[in-house]
Amino acid sequence: MSVPPAQRQANGGPGAPERVPLLAVDNLEKRFPIVKGLFSRVSGQVHAVDGVSFHIHAGETLGLVGESGCGKSTVGRTLLKLLEPTAGTIRVAGVDITALDAKAMLPYRKRLQMIYQDPYASLNPRMSAGQIVGEPLIIHGMGRQTEQRERVASLFERVGLRPELMQAFPHEFSGGQRQRIGIARALALNPELIVGDEPVSALDVSIQAQIINLLMDLQDEYKLSYLLVAHDLAVIEHISHRIAVMYLGRIVEMTDKASLFAMPLHPYSEALLSAVPIPRASARRRQRVILKGDVPSPINPPPGCHFHTRCPYAHARCRSERPALREVSPRHWAACHLHDAGPALPLALPLARPRPGAA
Numbered sequence: 001m002s003v004p005p006a007q008r009q010a011n012g013g014p015g016a017p018e019r020v021p022l023l024a025v026d027n028l029e030k031r032f033p034i035v036k037g038l039f040s041r042v043s044g045q046v047h048a049v050d051g052v053s054f055h056i057h058a059g060e061t062l063g064l065v066g067e068s069g070c071g072k073s074t075v076g077r078t079l080l081k082l083l084e085p086t087a088g089t090i091r092v093a094g095v096d097i098t099a100l101d102a103k104a105m106l107p108y109r110k111r112l113q114m115i116y117q118d119p120y121a122s123l124n125p126r127m128s129a130g131q132i133v134g135e136p137l138i139i140h141g142m143g144r145q146t147e148q149r150e151r152v153a154s155l156f157e158r159v160g161l162r163p164e165l166m167q168a169f170p171h172e173f174s175g176g177q178r179q180r181i182g183i184a185r186a187l188a189l190n191p192e193l194i195v196g197d198e199p200v201s202a203l204d205v206s207i208q209a210q211i212i213n214l215l216m217d218l219q220d221e222y223k224l225s226y227l228l229v230a231h232d233l234a235v236i237e238h239i240s241h242r243i244a245v246m247y248l249g250r251i252v253e254m255t256d257k258a259s260l261f262a263m264p265l266h267p268y269s270e271a272l273l274s275a276v277p278i279p280r281a282s283a284r285r286r287q288r289v290i291l292k293g294d295v296p297s298p299i300n301p302p303p304g305c306h307f308h309t310r311c312p313y314a315h316a317r318c319r320s321e322r323p324a325l326r327e328v329s330p331r332h333w334a335a336c337h338l339h340d341a342g343p344a345l346p347l348a349l350p351l352a353r354p355r356p357g358a359a
């Protein structure tokens with residue numbers, strides 16, 4: 001179901017930034033047809049992304065978090081137009097790129113790059129590391145051969161790899177080194193925004209910290225923006241300025257990381273956060289929230305609030321009416337009927353008092 005423009009505008013964060021953001025995604029939808037039989041009849045659709053809106057400013061990191069299969073990776077691929085969106089708009093510095101063809105997209109391919117989850121599968125095993133990092137320079141005709149070689153060598157140094165390793169092949173590197181090659185390749189064209197699709201989830205914990213620190217250093221140095229997709233809130237917390245929580249194709253909560261960790265407003269965020277270890281003594285004590293059941297199928301998502309089949313606070317209205325993503329408190333948006341009728345209240349199980357909007 002689409003969110004009306006007026007409602008999206010009222011969402012503030014997703015729809016009405018004060019200055020032109022580097023990236024603005026408005027009511028993005030992506031559905032995949034399910035094709036069956038000899039005549040390739042379309043028998044249904046996977047609702048992977050269902051009306052997602054957000055923006056990212058220069059130098060900012062937005063973390064997109066949710067369980068596997070919630071559509072967060074599809075958001076990343078669709079906004080880079082590696083997948084064609086079903087509906088919605090994607091704007092880069094105010095320019096609508098949604099309908100651009102491959103040729104018209106070329107200048108934007110330089111500005112928007114991607115880092116993949118599996119650093120081994122994403123690197124061509126038949127190319128040397130130097131060729132992999134230099135390939136985008138050749139495709140976009142940037143510089144002569146010597147300049148390209150020098151650029152690749154400096155990128156190797158910048159991501160913490162010795163330039164002598166340019167001749168080596170992907171299988172000769174460790175997992176962390178392979179991810180550094182992927183980062184160097186993404187940096188080759190001087191992008192403004194990088195989408196990281198679970199960029200550290202395939203790595204050991206100690207290596208994860210090194211790669212995250214590298215990404216943060218690169219952001220400072222090049223004023224990069226990131227959309228970082230992850231299922232691990234602990235990773236997202238460290239690197240993100242703001243966090244958007246996704247459930248079954250929709251953003252259910254979005255705010256700065258301090259607000260989210262201090263007072264989650266959506267029951268799904270509360271459950272995710274309750275599983276994150278809290279090292280700080282000052283942090284609010286959290287009761288572990290165990291969600292019942294599995295994530296429903298995106299082929300036939302539940303009506304109303306998608307989360308109502310698992311939500312401990314669900315009431316009659318949740319089963320029929322989709323909650324809008326609303327600014328419940330300043331710069332803190334949540335899509336939950338519990339907050340429809342008044343200021344934000346902290347969630348806490350078991351429910352101790354009647355909440356606004358609960359029937």
Ligand code: SF4
Pocket residue numbers: 266267268305306307308309311312313314315318323335336337338
């Ligand atoms: Fe739970 Fe209802 Fe809020 Fe959805 S709208 S999160 S089901 S209380």
